[in-house]
Amino acid sequence: MTEPPTSPVDRAFEVLRVTAAGTGMTLSEIARETGLAKSTALRLLTALERNDAVTRIGQRYRLGPLVHELDPIPVSPEYERIRRALTPFLAHLFEATRATVHLATLHGDEVVYLNKLHGPRPIPSPSRIGGGLPAYCTGVGKAMLAFDEDAAGRVARWPMIAWTETTLTSPDALEVELGEIRRKKRAVDRAELIPGLYCVAAPVFDDDEEGAGGTRAVAALSASAADESALARLEPLVTRAAAAAGRALSSDR
Template sequence: MEFTELRLESQPRRLSSDAAGKDRRTSVDKAVCVLKAFGDDANVGVGVSELSRRADLSKSTTFRLLAMLEKSEMVERIGTAYRFGPAIQSLGGQDESSRRHDQARDLLTPFLADLFVATRLTVQLAVLEGQHVIYLNKLEGHQRLRTPSRIGGHMPAYCTGVGKVFMAFDPAAEADGLRAERHRWTPNTIVDEQALRVELARVRVEGIAHDRGESLETLNCIAAPVMSRRGVPLAALSVSGRADAFRPQEHEHTLRQVALAASRAVARFEARLAAA
């Protein structure tokens, strides 16, 4: 009986590393793939599972790379999602919109300080850029409030108090915001178009926009517009607090007063520019 002919066939075949699909990318290559995977969601936020799928990496590898990028402030964690951090956003040069933002921040920060002194709560100054708001400044007390915003950071307009202000009082911003894909950040986020239209109509009547745990479930916020001479918001001011303790009605009058004073300062500034 001859068994020798079967001996080689009975051994399992060893695959080459290429055949086994071994990933030959370096750690730097993989980190770059993760950053590229953010795509148009870089300022909004993407979950680890989705990033790993886009970058064609395992979830554990993606999580490890994100932890490394977070230490260097290239990305930052917002709840269970990640977005670009301050380090990567500071790499670009200053363009015209950046200069406008600097101008608005310099003009309106004194009013933000007035709002903080009057409320002793977290207050924010924001402008609109496309379908997102950009936070130009933020003042907090000694007890930091957990918020999804940071200076220089972006958030979608539809789920924030400041964003609703722009959408309510600027028809172009409303059209842009309604065209945007709306992600349910929390169970409270308004994603239905008709419900959002009703909410914006209420903002136009009351002059105050609310974020009732829509961007972060534990956070409530009220916001008011700082109007330009064109009759649309140049910026927005907001007051935020913990959802279980914040009483918006106690701060609405103060917010309206400060926003009105800021709007008058903007009108004077724009008049000087027009006369120059």
């Protein structure tokens, strides 16, 4: 914008507007787009974050839980069917791993979390029930993108922001990773969204859904860890839970 907003309320709304236009913006980018001084932009972002209007992930900001509550992702009958049918398997996975576990599905180029159970020592994470995160840098997202060519194509056309040093930031790198996921039927998040947050995820298939390779993943289950070495223990538990969940989902019609 050419003229920076003048009143505090106008400035706050302009920061929200600019933040909403991106998939994750740094303080410098927000200050430049709004025409505000960095110190002013930081002060506003701090207040907005304190009130859950924005969320800071590393050095980048996204819209926060408060905004999503005001404009939530529509809860479709299909999302509710998946949540209802698969939550028991999420609970079993939680009991088997004692880790923070997620149930998610795709919504555009993001994942939407249908359920989440916190482990006894929760790892700080921006995921929340009903909220969304980029699909390309989450375990559940990559697990589903590997079996949905249309969604993977949409993601590849958008800028792939480097949230951490290990984030995949090119379509070619993402496609190589998705090919490996198709072969192994599981995905790994190597701290690609949050430093120190790792997870292993597995797709949940519904026999009535056709997609890449003949079957589309309609959901994914994951388990998180603070240490990458823990993923080897979690992997078979997650993949078995996802396979059982898929059988149940196919029969729940």
